Amino acid sequence: MSRQINGDILANERINESDYRLVLSLPEIIDEVKPGQFLHVKCGPGVDPLLRRPLSIHQCNRDKGEIVLLYRVFGRGTELLATREVGEELDIMGPLGNGFDLTELKEKILVVGGGIGSAPLMALIERLVKLNKEVTVLIGAQNKEQLLCQDELTDLPVDFKTATNDGSAGYEGYVTGLLEQELEANEYEQIFACGPTPMLKAMQPLVSKKNIEMQLSLEERMGCGTGACLSCVCKVKVENEEGFEYRKACTDGPVFKASEVIFDE
Ligand SMILES: Cc1cc2nc3c(=O)[nH]c(=O)nc-3n(C[C@H](O)[C@H](O)[C@H](O)COP(=O)(O)OP(=O)(O)OC[C@H]3O[C@@H](n4cnc5c(N)ncnc54)[C@H](O)[C@@H]3O)c2cc1C
Incomplete structure:
Protein backbone atom coordinates (compact mmCIF):
# COMPACT_ATOMS: atom_id res chain seq x y z
CA MET A 1 0.00 0.00 0.00
CA SER A 2 1.44 3.39 -0.95
CA ARG A 3 1.33 6.36 1.40
CA GLN A 4 2.10 10.04 1.52
CA ILE A 5 4.67 10.67 4.24
CA ASN A 6 7.60 12.89 5.12
CA GLY A 7 11.11 11.48 5.24
CA ASP A 8 14.04 13.21 6.92
CA ILE A 9 16.84 14.04 4.48
CA LEU A 10 19.99 12.35 5.82
CA ALA A 11 22.21 13.20 2.83
CA ASN A 12 21.81 14.97 -0.52
CA GLU A 13 25.21 15.02 -2.13
CA ARG A 14 26.49 15.64 -5.63
CA ILE A 15 28.33 12.58 -6.97
CA ASN A 16 29.35 13.89 -10.39
CA GLU A 17 28.61 16.80 -12.75
CA SER A 18 24.90 16.00 -13.06
CA ASP A 19 23.88 13.40 -10.47
CA TYR A 20 22.97 13.42 -6.79
CA ARG A 21 22.62 10.77 -4.10
CA LEU A 22 19.74 11.38 -1.70
CA VAL A 23 19.32 9.39 1.51
CA LEU A 24 15.94 9.47 3.26
CA SER A 25 14.84 8.07 6.58
CA LEU A 26 11.62 6.20 5.82
CA PRO A 27 11.22 3.40 8.37
CA GLU A 28 7.40 3.48 7.95
CA ILE A 29 7.52 2.05 4.42
CA ILE A 30 10.81 0.17 4.37
CA ASP A 31 9.30 -3.30 4.75
CA GLU A 32 6.96 -2.77 1.78
CA VAL A 33 9.64 -1.79 -0.74
CA LYS A 34 10.40 -4.07 -3.71
CA PRO A 35 13.25 -3.63 -6.24
CA GLY A 36 12.03 -1.59 -9.22
CA GLN A 37 9.51 0.50 -7.31
CA PHE A 38 9.69 4.28 -7.12
CA LEU A 39 8.85 7.23 -4.88
CA HIS A 40 6.82 10.20 -6.12
CA VAL A 41 8.73 13.16 -4.73
CA LYS A 42 7.53 16.69 -4.03
CA CYS A 43 10.79 18.37 -5.00
CA GLY A 44 10.26 21.89 -3.66
CA PRO A 45 9.12 23.08 -0.24
CA GLY A 46 6.13 24.96 -1.74
CA VAL A 47 3.75 24.37 -4.66
CA ASP A 48 6.35 24.93 -7.38
CA PRO A 49 6.49 22.69 -9.32
CA LEU A 50 2.98 21.45 -8.71
CA LEU A 51 3.54 17.90 -9.88
CA ARG A 52 5.67 15.38 -8.05
CA ARG A 53 8.62 13.76 -9.83
CA PRO A 54 9.06 9.96 -9.95
CA LEU A 55 12.44 8.68 -8.72
CA SER A 56 13.37 5.02 -8.45
CA ILE A 57 14.43 3.36 -5.24
CA HIS A 58 18.16 2.82 -5.72
CA GLN A 59 18.97 1.08 -2.45
CA CYS A 60 17.07 0.10 0.61
CA ASN A 61 18.69 -0.38 4.03
CA ARG A 62 16.05 -2.29 5.99
CA ASP A 63 17.97 -2.32 9.30
CA LYS A 64 18.38 1.46 9.34
CA GLY A 65 15.03 2.26 7.68
CA GLU A 66 16.81 4.24 4.95
CA ILE A 67 16.05 4.57 1.25
CA VAL A 68 18.62 5.87 -1.23
CA LEU A 69 17.67 7.64 -4.48
CA LEU A 70 20.01 8.62 -7.33
CA TYR A 71 18.81 11.47 -9.49
CA ARG A 72 20.04 13.50 -12.43
CA VAL A 73 19.30 17.21 -12.59
CA PHE A 74 17.20 17.83 -15.73
CA GLY A 75 14.76 20.66 -15.08
CA ARG A 76 12.85 22.65 -12.48
CA GLY A 77 11.93 19.74 -10.20
CA THR A 78 15.31 18.07 -9.89
CA GLU A 79 17.06 21.47 -9.74
CA LEU A 80 15.00 22.31 -6.65
CA LEU A 81 15.55 18.87 -5.17
CA ALA A 82 19.31 19.43 -5.38
CA THR A 83 18.94 22.48 -3.10
CA ARG A 84 17.18 20.56 -0.31
CA GLU A 85 19.33 20.20 2.78
CA VAL A 86 20.12 17.61 5.40
CA GLY A 87 17.64 17.92 8.29
CA GLU A 88 14.76 19.09 6.06
CA GLU A 89 11.76 16.84 5.51
CA LEU A 90 10.87 15.61 2.03
CA ASP A 91 7.24 14.88 1.14
CA ILE A 92 7.01 11.60 -0.77
CA MET A 93 4.37 9.15 -1.95
CA GLY A 94 5.31 5.52 -2.15
CA PRO A 95 6.41 2.92 -2.65
CA LEU A 96 4.69 3.06 -6.07
CA GLY A 97 4.66 0.76 -9.10
CA ASN A 98 4.89 -2.98 -9.48
CA GLY A 99 8.67 -3.46 -9.33
CA PHE A 100 10.56 -6.28 -11.05
CA ASP A 101 8.80 -9.64 -11.14
CA LEU A 102 11.07 -11.99 -9.18
CA THR A 103 8.64 -14.91 -9.01
CA GLU A 104 10.29 -16.98 -11.76
CA LEU A 105 13.94 -16.13 -11.44
CA LYS A 106 16.48 -18.01 -13.54
CA GLU A 107 20.05 -18.82 -12.48
CA LYS A 108 22.18 -16.90 -15.00
CA ILE A 109 21.03 -13.31 -15.12
CA LEU A 110 22.17 -10.23 -17.05
CA VAL A 111 21.34 -6.74 -15.76
CA VAL A 112 21.76 -3.79 -18.14
CA GLY A 113 21.63 -0.11 -17.15
CA GLY A 114 22.05 3.04 -19.22
CA GLY A 115 22.65 6.52 -17.82
CA ILE A 116 20.55 7.44 -14.80
CA GLY A 117 18.46 4.35 -15.68
CA SER A 118 21.01 2.38 -13.68
CA ALA A 119 19.41 3.81 -10.51
CA PRO A 120 16.69 1.19 -9.89
CA LEU A 121 18.98 -1.72 -10.78
CA MET A 122 21.13 -1.62 -7.63
CA ALA A 123 18.34 -2.79 -5.30
CA LEU A 124 17.56 -5.55 -7.80
CA ILE A 125 21.20 -6.66 -8.08
CA GLU A 126 21.56 -6.78 -4.28
CA ARG A 127 18.46 -8.99 -4.08
CA LEU A 128 19.72 -11.31 -6.85
CA VAL A 129 23.08 -11.67 -5.09
CA LYS A 144 33.72 7.68 -17.02
CA GLU A 145 32.51 10.33 -14.51
CA GLN A 146 28.86 9.50 -15.18
CA LEU A 147 29.23 5.72 -14.74
CA LEU A 148 27.00 4.94 -11.76
CA CYS A 149 27.10 2.21 -9.11
CA GLN A 150 30.80 1.42 -9.66
CA ASP A 151 31.83 1.30 -5.99
CA GLU A 152 28.77 -0.70 -4.91
CA LEU A 153 29.21 -3.20 -7.74
CA THR A 154 32.92 -3.69 -7.11
CA ASP A 155 32.03 -4.82 -3.57
CA LEU A 156 29.55 -7.44 -4.79
CA PRO A 157 30.18 -10.94 -6.23
CA VAL A 158 29.00 -9.97 -9.72
CA ASP A 159 30.72 -9.79 -13.09
CA PHE A 160 30.69 -6.07 -13.91
CA LYS A 161 31.44 -4.44 -17.28
CA THR A 162 31.14 -0.84 -18.44
CA ALA A 163 30.60 1.06 -21.68
CA THR A 164 31.11 4.78 -22.30
CA ASN A 165 30.13 6.75 -25.38
CA ASP A 166 33.44 8.64 -25.38
CA GLY A 167 35.57 5.56 -24.63
CA SER A 168 36.92 7.00 -21.34
CA ALA A 169 36.20 3.67 -19.59
CA GLY A 170 35.36 0.14 -20.70
CA TYR A 171 33.82 -0.62 -24.10
CA GLU A 172 33.74 2.42 -26.41
CA GLY A 173 30.18 3.04 -27.58
CA TYR A 174 26.64 2.42 -26.45
CA VAL A 175 25.93 -0.21 -23.81
CA THR A 176 23.83 -1.98 -26.48
CA GLY A 177 27.08 -2.62 -28.40
CA LEU A 178 28.57 -4.21 -25.30
CA LEU A 179 25.36 -6.20 -24.86
CA GLU A 180 25.63 -7.54 -28.41
CA GLN A 181 29.19 -8.78 -27.65
CA GLU A 182 28.07 -10.26 -24.35
CA LEU A 183 25.17 -12.16 -25.92
CA GLU A 184 27.55 -13.67 -28.50
CA ALA A 185 30.10 -14.71 -25.84
CA ASN A 186 27.82 -16.00 -23.07
CA GLU A 187 24.46 -17.65 -22.54
CA TYR A 188 21.92 -15.88 -20.32
CA GLU A 189 18.52 -17.07 -19.18
CA GLN A 190 17.00 -13.78 -18.08
CA ILE A 191 17.66 -10.05 -18.53
CA PHE A 192 16.55 -6.97 -16.56
CA ALA A 193 17.13 -3.50 -17.97
CA CYS A 194 16.47 0.18 -17.39
CA GLY A 195 17.67 3.17 -19.37
CA PRO A 196 16.65 5.73 -21.97
CA THR A 197 13.91 4.64 -24.37
CA PRO A 198 16.22 4.40 -27.44
CA MET A 199 18.44 1.98 -25.49
CA LEU A 200 15.51 -0.23 -24.45
CA LYS A 201 14.13 -0.11 -27.98
CA ALA A 202 17.51 -1.19 -29.42
CA MET A 203 17.72 -4.05 -26.91
CA GLN A 204 14.37 -5.58 -27.86
CA PRO A 205 15.40 -7.22 -31.20
CA LEU A 206 18.86 -8.25 -29.88
CA VAL A 207 17.32 -10.12 -26.98
CA SER A 208 14.26 -11.56 -28.72
CA LYS A 209 16.58 -13.03 -31.42
CA LYS A 210 18.21 -15.05 -28.62
CA ASN A 211 14.85 -15.93 -27.11
CA ILE A 212 15.76 -14.62 -23.66
CA GLU A 213 13.12 -13.46 -21.24
CA MET A 214 13.55 -9.74 -20.45
CA GLN A 215 11.91 -7.22 -18.14
CA LEU A 216 12.20 -3.49 -18.87
CA SER A 217 11.67 -0.61 -16.48
CA LEU A 218 10.22 2.28 -18.50
CA GLU A 219 10.77 5.93 -17.64
CA GLU A 220 7.65 7.52 -19.11
CA ARG A 221 6.79 11.10 -18.20
CA MET A 222 4.42 10.88 -15.27
CA GLY A 223 1.79 13.06 -13.62
CA CYS A 224 -0.16 11.77 -10.64
CA GLY A 225 1.68 8.45 -10.17
CA THR A 226 -1.51 6.76 -8.96
CA GLY A 227 -3.24 5.73 -12.18
CA ALA A 228 -5.69 8.64 -12.45
CA CYS A 229 -4.24 11.08 -15.00
CA LEU A 230 -3.15 8.64 -17.77
CA SER A 231 -0.15 10.82 -18.73
CA CYS A 232 2.27 7.89 -18.47
CA VAL A 233 0.48 5.34 -20.66
CA CYS A 234 2.50 3.07 -22.92
CA LYS A 235 1.46 0.54 -25.56
CA VAL A 236 1.55 -3.19 -24.87
CA LYS A 237 0.70 -6.05 -27.23
CA VAL A 238 -2.61 -7.82 -26.63
CA GLU A 239 -4.84 -10.00 -28.76
CA ASN A 240 -7.57 -7.52 -29.63
CA GLU A 241 -8.61 -5.94 -32.93
CA GLU A 242 -5.89 -3.29 -32.79
CA GLY A 243 -3.20 -5.62 -31.48
CA PHE A 244 -2.40 -3.38 -28.52
CA GLU A 245 -3.80 -1.57 -25.52
CA TYR A 246 -2.54 1.19 -23.29
CA ARG A 247 -1.17 0.45 -19.81
CA LYS A 248 -0.19 2.90 -17.11
CA ALA A 249 3.52 3.00 -16.32
CA CYS A 250 2.74 4.21 -12.78
CA THR A 251 0.39 1.46 -11.61
CA ASP A 252 0.71 -1.36 -14.22
CA GLY A 253 4.48 -0.72 -14.50
CA PRO A 254 7.03 0.80 -14.60
CA VAL A 255 8.34 -2.74 -15.22
CA PHE A 256 6.94 -4.63 -18.22
CA LYS A 257 7.87 -7.79 -20.12
CA ALA A 258 10.01 -6.71 -23.09
CA SER A 259 8.03 -9.04 -25.36
CA GLU A 260 4.85 -7.01 -24.63
CA VAL A 261 6.14 -3.46 -25.02
CA ILE A 262 5.49 -1.57 -28.27
CA PHE A 263 7.82 1.38 -28.72
CA ASP A 264 6.55 4.10 -31.03
CA GLU A 265 8.48 4.59 -34.28
C1 LIG B 1 9.20 5.29 -12.86
C2 LIG B 1 10.26 6.33 -13.08
C3 LIG B 1 11.43 6.27 -12.36
C4 LIG B 1 12.42 7.23 -12.52
N1 LIG B 1 13.55 7.13 -11.80
C5 LIG B 1 14.48 8.07 -11.90
C6 LIG B 1 15.65 8.01 -11.08
O1 LIG B 1 15.82 7.10 -10.27
N2 LIG B 1 16.56 9.01 -11.21
C7 LIG B 1 16.38 10.05 -12.11
O2 LIG B 1 17.23 10.93 -12.18
N3 LIG B 1 15.31 10.11 -12.90
C8 LIG B 1 14.35 9.17 -12.81
N4 LIG B 1 13.23 9.27 -13.59
C9 LIG B 1 13.09 10.43 -14.49
C10 LIG B 1 12.69 11.65 -13.65
O3 LIG B 1 11.41 11.44 -13.12
C11 LIG B 1 12.71 12.91 -14.51
O4 LIG B 1 14.02 13.19 -14.90
C12 LIG B 1 12.19 14.08 -13.73
O5 LIG B 1 10.80 13.95 -13.54
C13 LIG B 1 12.48 15.37 -14.45
O6 LIG B 1 11.88 16.41 -13.71
P1 LIG B 1 12.42 17.91 -13.79
O7 LIG B 1 11.39 18.79 -13.19
O8 LIG B 1 13.79 18.00 -13.26
O9 LIG B 1 12.53 18.14 -15.30
P2 LIG B 1 11.38 18.64 -16.30
O10 LIG B 1 11.44 20.12 -16.35
O11 LIG B 1 10.09 17.98 -16.00
O12 LIG B 1 12.00 18.06 -17.60
C14 LIG B 1 13.32 18.42 -17.99
C15 LIG B 1 13.82 17.41 -19.01
O13 LIG B 1 13.74 16.08 -18.48
C16 LIG B 1 13.07 15.22 -19.39
N5 LIG B 1 12.22 14.32 -18.64
C17 LIG B 1 11.22 14.65 -17.80
N6 LIG B 1 10.66 13.54 -17.29
C18 LIG B 1 11.31 12.50 -17.83
C19 LIG B 1 11.16 11.10 -17.70
N7 LIG B 1 10.22 10.55 -16.97
N8 LIG B 1 12.04 10.34 -18.38
C20 LIG B 1 12.99 10.88 -19.15
N9 LIG B 1 13.16 12.19 -19.31
C21 LIG B 1 12.32 12.99 -18.68
C22 LIG B 1 12.23 16.14 -20.25
O14 LIG B 1 12.06 15.60 -21.55
C23 LIG B 1 13.01 17.42 -20.27
O15 LIG B 1 13.92 17.45 -21.33
C24 LIG B 1 12.23 8.30 -13.46
C25 LIG B 1 11.05 8.36 -14.20
C26 LIG B 1 10.08 7.39 -14.01
C27 LIG B 1 8.81 7.47 -14.79
Whole structure:
Protein backbone atom coordinates (compact mmCIF):
# COMPACT_ATOMS: atom_id res chain seq x y z
CA MET A 1 0.00 0.00 0.00
CA SER A 2 1.44 3.39 -0.95
CA ARG A 3 1.33 6.36 1.40
CA GLN A 4 2.10 10.04 1.52
CA ILE A 5 4.67 10.67 4.24
CA ASN A 6 7.60 12.89 5.12
CA GLY A 7 11.11 11.48 5.24
CA ASP A 8 14.04 13.21 6.92
CA ILE A 9 16.84 14.04 4.48
CA LEU A 10 19.99 12.35 5.82
CA ALA A 11 22.21 13.20 2.83
CA ASN A 12 21.81 14.97 -0.52
CA GLU A 13 25.21 15.02 -2.13
CA ARG A 14 26.49 15.64 -5.63
CA ILE A 15 28.33 12.58 -6.97
CA ASN A 16 29.35 13.89 -10.39
CA GLU A 17 28.61 16.80 -12.75
CA SER A 18 24.90 16.00 -13.06
CA ASP A 19 23.88 13.40 -10.47
CA TYR A 20 22.97 13.42 -6.79
CA ARG A 21 22.62 10.77 -4.10
CA LEU A 22 19.74 11.38 -1.70
CA VAL A 23 19.32 9.39 1.51
CA LEU A 24 15.94 9.47 3.26
CA SER A 25 14.84 8.07 6.58
CA LEU A 26 11.62 6.20 5.82
CA PRO A 27 11.22 3.40 8.37
CA GLU A 28 7.40 3.48 7.95
CA ILE A 29 7.52 2.05 4.42
CA ILE A 30 10.81 0.17 4.37
CA ASP A 31 9.30 -3.30 4.75
CA GLU A 32 6.96 -2.77 1.78
CA VAL A 33 9.64 -1.79 -0.74
CA LYS A 34 10.40 -4.07 -3.71
CA PRO A 35 13.25 -3.63 -6.24
CA GLY A 36 12.03 -1.59 -9.22
CA GLN A 37 9.51 0.50 -7.31
CA PHE A 38 9.69 4.28 -7.12
CA LEU A 39 8.85 7.23 -4.88
CA HIS A 40 6.82 10.20 -6.12
CA VAL A 41 8.73 13.16 -4.73
CA LYS A 42 7.53 16.69 -4.03
CA CYS A 43 10.79 18.37 -5.00
CA GLY A 44 10.26 21.89 -3.66
CA PRO A 45 9.12 23.08 -0.24
CA GLY A 46 6.13 24.96 -1.74
CA VAL A 47 3.75 24.37 -4.66
CA ASP A 48 6.35 24.93 -7.38
CA PRO A 49 6.49 22.69 -9.32
CA LEU A 50 2.98 21.45 -8.71
CA LEU A 51 3.54 17.90 -9.88
CA ARG A 52 5.67 15.38 -8.05
CA ARG A 53 8.62 13.76 -9.83
CA PRO A 54 9.06 9.96 -9.95
CA LEU A 55 12.44 8.68 -8.72
CA SER A 56 13.37 5.02 -8.45
CA ILE A 57 14.43 3.36 -5.24
CA HIS A 58 18.16 2.82 -5.72
CA GLN A 59 18.97 1.08 -2.45
CA CYS A 60 17.07 0.10 0.61
CA ASN A 61 18.69 -0.38 4.03
CA ARG A 62 16.05 -2.29 5.99
CA ASP A 63 17.97 -2.32 9.30
CA LYS A 64 18.38 1.46 9.34
CA GLY A 65 15.03 2.26 7.68
CA GLU A 66 16.81 4.24 4.95
CA ILE A 67 16.05 4.57 1.25
CA VAL A 68 18.62 5.87 -1.23
CA LEU A 69 17.67 7.64 -4.48
CA LEU A 70 20.01 8.62 -7.33
CA TYR A 71 18.81 11.47 -9.49
CA ARG A 72 20.04 13.50 -12.43
CA VAL A 73 19.30 17.21 -12.59
CA PHE A 74 17.20 17.83 -15.73
CA GLY A 75 14.76 20.66 -15.08
CA ARG A 76 12.85 22.65 -12.48
CA GLY A 77 11.93 19.74 -10.20
CA THR A 78 15.31 18.07 -9.89
CA GLU A 79 17.06 21.47 -9.74
CA LEU A 80 15.00 22.31 -6.65
CA LEU A 81 15.55 18.87 -5.17
CA ALA A 82 19.31 19.43 -5.38
CA THR A 83 18.94 22.48 -3.10
CA ARG A 84 17.18 20.56 -0.31
CA GLU A 85 19.33 20.20 2.78
CA VAL A 86 20.12 17.61 5.40
CA GLY A 87 17.64 17.92 8.29
CA GLU A 88 14.76 19.09 6.06
CA GLU A 89 11.76 16.84 5.51
CA LEU A 90 10.87 15.61 2.03
CA ASP A 91 7.24 14.88 1.14
CA ILE A 92 7.01 11.60 -0.77
CA MET A 93 4.37 9.15 -1.95
CA GLY A 94 5.31 5.52 -2.15
CA PRO A 95 6.41 2.92 -2.65
CA LEU A 96 4.69 3.06 -6.07
CA GLY A 97 4.66 0.76 -9.10
CA ASN A 98 4.89 -2.98 -9.48
CA GLY A 99 8.67 -3.46 -9.33
CA PHE A 100 10.56 -6.28 -11.05
CA ASP A 101 8.80 -9.64 -11.14
CA LEU A 102 11.07 -11.99 -9.18
CA THR A 103 8.64 -14.91 -9.01
CA GLU A 104 10.29 -16.98 -11.76
CA LEU A 105 13.94 -16.13 -11.44
CA LYS A 106 16.48 -18.01 -13.54
CA GLU A 107 20.05 -18.82 -12.48
CA LYS A 108 22.18 -16.90 -15.00
CA ILE A 109 21.03 -13.31 -15.12
CA LEU A 110 22.17 -10.23 -17.05
CA VAL A 111 21.34 -6.74 -15.76
CA VAL A 112 21.76 -3.79 -18.14
CA GLY A 113 21.63 -0.11 -17.15
CA GLY A 114 22.05 3.04 -19.22
CA GLY A 115 22.65 6.52 -17.82
CA ILE A 116 20.55 7.44 -14.80
CA GLY A 117 18.46 4.35 -15.68
CA SER A 118 21.01 2.38 -13.68
CA ALA A 119 19.41 3.81 -10.51
CA PRO A 120 16.69 1.19 -9.89
CA LEU A 121 18.98 -1.72 -10.78
CA MET A 122 21.13 -1.62 -7.63
CA ALA A 123 18.34 -2.79 -5.30
CA LEU A 124 17.56 -5.55 -7.80
CA ILE A 125 21.20 -6.66 -8.08
CA GLU A 126 21.56 -6.78 -4.28
CA ARG A 127 18.46 -8.99 -4.08
CA LEU A 128 19.72 -11.31 -6.85
CA VAL A 129 23.08 -11.67 -5.09
CA LYS A 130 21.31 -12.54 -1.82
CA LEU A 131 19.44 -15.24 -3.72
CA ASN A 132 22.80 -16.65 -4.95
CA LYS A 133 22.12 -15.95 -8.63
CA GLU A 134 24.96 -15.72 -11.12
CA VAL A 135 24.79 -12.05 -12.09
CA THR A 136 26.54 -10.08 -14.84
CA VAL A 137 26.01 -6.32 -14.93
CA LEU A 138 26.54 -3.98 -17.89
CA ILE A 139 26.47 -0.27 -17.11
CA GLY A 140 26.64 2.40 -19.81
CA ALA A 141 27.14 6.16 -19.57
CA GLN A 142 28.29 9.17 -21.60
CA ASN A 143 31.70 9.14 -19.91
CA LYS A 144 33.72 7.68 -17.02
CA GLU A 145 32.51 10.33 -14.51
CA GLN A 146 28.86 9.50 -15.18
CA LEU A 147 29.23 5.72 -14.74
CA LEU A 148 27.00 4.94 -11.76
CA CYS A 149 27.10 2.21 -9.11
CA GLN A 150 30.80 1.42 -9.66
CA ASP A 151 31.83 1.30 -5.99
CA GLU A 152 28.77 -0.70 -4.91
CA LEU A 153 29.21 -3.20 -7.74
CA THR A 154 32.92 -3.69 -7.11
CA ASP A 155 32.03 -4.82 -3.57
CA LEU A 156 29.55 -7.44 -4.79
CA PRO A 157 30.18 -10.94 -6.23
CA VAL A 158 29.00 -9.97 -9.72
CA ASP A 159 30.72 -9.79 -13.09
CA PHE A 160 30.69 -6.07 -13.91
CA LYS A 161 31.44 -4.44 -17.28
CA THR A 162 31.14 -0.84 -18.44
CA ALA A 163 30.60 1.06 -21.68
CA THR A 164 31.11 4.78 -22.30
CA ASN A 165 30.13 6.75 -25.38
CA ASP A 166 33.44 8.64 -25.38
CA GLY A 167 35.57 5.56 -24.63
CA SER A 168 36.92 7.00 -21.34
CA ALA A 169 36.20 3.67 -19.59
CA GLY A 170 35.36 0.14 -20.70
CA TYR A 171 33.82 -0.62 -24.10
CA GLU A 172 33.74 2.42 -26.41
CA GLY A 173 30.18 3.04 -27.58
CA TYR A 174 26.64 2.42 -26.45
CA VAL A 175 25.93 -0.21 -23.81
CA THR A 176 23.83 -1.98 -26.48
CA GLY A 177 27.08 -2.62 -28.40
CA LEU A 178 28.57 -4.21 -25.30
CA LEU A 179 25.36 -6.20 -24.86
CA GLU A 180 25.63 -7.54 -28.41
CA GLN A 181 29.19 -8.78 -27.65
CA GLU A 182 28.07 -10.26 -24.35
CA LEU A 183 25.17 -12.16 -25.92
CA GLU A 184 27.55 -13.67 -28.50
CA ALA A 185 30.10 -14.71 -25.84
CA ASN A 186 27.82 -16.00 -23.07
CA GLU A 187 24.46 -17.65 -22.54
CA TYR A 188 21.92 -15.88 -20.32
CA GLU A 189 18.52 -17.07 -19.18
CA GLN A 190 17.00 -13.78 -18.08
CA ILE A 191 17.66 -10.05 -18.53
CA PHE A 192 16.55 -6.97 -16.56
CA ALA A 193 17.13 -3.50 -17.97
CA CYS A 194 16.47 0.18 -17.39
CA GLY A 195 17.67 3.17 -19.37
CA PRO A 196 16.65 5.73 -21.97
CA THR A 197 13.91 4.64 -24.37
CA PRO A 198 16.22 4.40 -27.44
CA MET A 199 18.44 1.98 -25.49
CA LEU A 200 15.51 -0.23 -24.45
CA LYS A 201 14.13 -0.11 -27.98
CA ALA A 202 17.51 -1.19 -29.42
CA MET A 203 17.72 -4.05 -26.91
CA GLN A 204 14.37 -5.58 -27.86
CA PRO A 205 15.40 -7.22 -31.20
CA LEU A 206 18.86 -8.25 -29.88
CA VAL A 207 17.32 -10.12 -26.98
CA SER A 208 14.26 -11.56 -28.72
CA LYS A 209 16.58 -13.03 -31.42
CA LYS A 210 18.21 -15.05 -28.62
CA ASN A 211 14.85 -15.93 -27.11
CA ILE A 212 15.76 -14.62 -23.66
CA GLU A 213 13.12 -13.46 -21.24
CA MET A 214 13.55 -9.74 -20.45
CA GLN A 215 11.91 -7.22 -18.14
CA LEU A 216 12.20 -3.49 -18.87
CA SER A 217 11.67 -0.61 -16.48
CA LEU A 218 10.22 2.28 -18.50
CA GLU A 219 10.77 5.93 -17.64
CA GLU A 220 7.65 7.52 -19.11
CA ARG A 221 6.79 11.10 -18.20
CA MET A 222 4.42 10.88 -15.27
CA GLY A 223 1.79 13.06 -13.62
CA CYS A 224 -0.16 11.77 -10.64
CA GLY A 225 1.68 8.45 -10.17
CA THR A 226 -1.51 6.76 -8.96
CA GLY A 227 -3.24 5.73 -12.18
CA ALA A 228 -5.69 8.64 -12.45
CA CYS A 229 -4.24 11.08 -15.00
CA LEU A 230 -3.15 8.64 -17.77
CA SER A 231 -0.15 10.82 -18.73
CA CYS A 232 2.27 7.89 -18.47
CA VAL A 233 0.48 5.34 -20.66
CA CYS A 234 2.50 3.07 -22.92
CA LYS A 235 1.46 0.54 -25.56
CA VAL A 236 1.55 -3.19 -24.87
CA LYS A 237 0.70 -6.05 -27.23
CA VAL A 238 -2.61 -7.82 -26.63
CA GLU A 239 -4.84 -10.00 -28.76
CA ASN A 240 -7.57 -7.52 -29.63
CA GLU A 241 -8.61 -5.94 -32.93
CA GLU A 242 -5.89 -3.29 -32.79
CA GLY A 243 -3.20 -5.62 -31.48
CA PHE A 244 -2.40 -3.38 -28.52
CA GLU A 245 -3.80 -1.57 -25.52
CA TYR A 246 -2.54 1.19 -23.29
CA ARG A 247 -1.17 0.45 -19.81
CA LYS A 248 -0.19 2.90 -17.11
CA ALA A 249 3.52 3.00 -16.32
CA CYS A 250 2.74 4.21 -12.78
CA THR A 251 0.39 1.46 -11.61
CA ASP A 252 0.71 -1.36 -14.22
CA GLY A 253 4.48 -0.72 -14.50
CA PRO A 254 7.03 0.80 -14.60
CA VAL A 255 8.34 -2.74 -15.22
CA PHE A 256 6.94 -4.63 -18.22
CA LYS A 257 7.87 -7.79 -20.12
CA ALA A 258 10.01 -6.71 -23.09
CA SER A 259 8.03 -9.04 -25.36
CA GLU A 260 4.85 -7.01 -24.63
CA VAL A 261 6.14 -3.46 -25.02
CA ILE A 262 5.49 -1.57 -28.27
CA PHE A 263 7.82 1.38 -28.72
CA ASP A 264 6.55 4.10 -31.03
CA GLU A 265 8.48 4.59 -34.28
C1 LIG B 1 9.20 5.29 -12.86
C2 LIG B 1 10.26 6.33 -13.08
C3 LIG B 1 11.43 6.27 -12.36
C4 LIG B 1 12.42 7.23 -12.52
N1 LIG B 1 13.55 7.13 -11.80
C5 LIG B 1 14.48 8.07 -11.90
C6 LIG B 1 15.65 8.01 -11.08
O1 LIG B 1 15.82 7.10 -10.27
N2 LIG B 1 16.56 9.01 -11.21
C7 LIG B 1 16.38 10.05 -12.11
O2 LIG B 1 17.23 10.93 -12.18
N3 LIG B 1 15.31 10.11 -12.90
C8 LIG B 1 14.35 9.17 -12.81
N4 LIG B 1 13.23 9.27 -13.59
C9 LIG B 1 13.09 10.43 -14.49
C10 LIG B 1 12.69 11.65 -13.65
O3 LIG B 1 11.41 11.44 -13.12
C11 LIG B 1 12.71 12.91 -14.51
O4 LIG B 1 14.02 13.19 -14.90
C12 LIG B 1 12.19 14.08 -13.73
O5 LIG B 1 10.80 13.95 -13.54
C13 LIG B 1 12.48 15.37 -14.45
O6 LIG B 1 11.88 16.41 -13.71
P1 LIG B 1 12.42 17.91 -13.79
O7 LIG B 1 11.39 18.79 -13.19
O8 LIG B 1 13.79 18.00 -13.26
O9 LIG B 1 12.53 18.14 -15.30
P2 LIG B 1 11.38 18.64 -16.30
O10 LIG B 1 11.44 20.12 -16.35
O11 LIG B 1 10.09 17.98 -16.00
O12 LIG B 1 12.00 18.06 -17.60
C14 LIG B 1 13.32 18.42 -17.99
C15 LIG B 1 13.82 17.41 -19.01
O13 LIG B 1 13.74 16.08 -18.48
C16 LIG B 1 13.07 15.22 -19.39
N5 LIG B 1 12.22 14.32 -18.64
C17 LIG B 1 11.22 14.65 -17.80
N6 LIG B 1 10.66 13.54 -17.29
C18 LIG B 1 11.31 12.50 -17.83
C19 LIG B 1 11.16 11.10 -17.70
N7 LIG B 1 10.22 10.55 -16.97
N8 LIG B 1 12.04 10.34 -18.38
C20 LIG B 1 12.99 10.88 -19.15
N9 LIG B 1 13.16 12.19 -19.31
C21 LIG B 1 12.32 12.99 -18.68
C22 LIG B 1 12.23 16.14 -20.25
O14 LIG B 1 12.06 15.60 -21.55
C23 LIG B 1 13.01 17.42 -20.27
O15 LIG B 1 13.92 17.45 -21.33
C24 LIG B 1 12.23 8.30 -13.46
C25 LIG B 1 11.05 8.36 -14.20
C26 LIG B 1 10.08 7.39 -14.01
C27 LIG B 1 8.81 7.47 -14.79
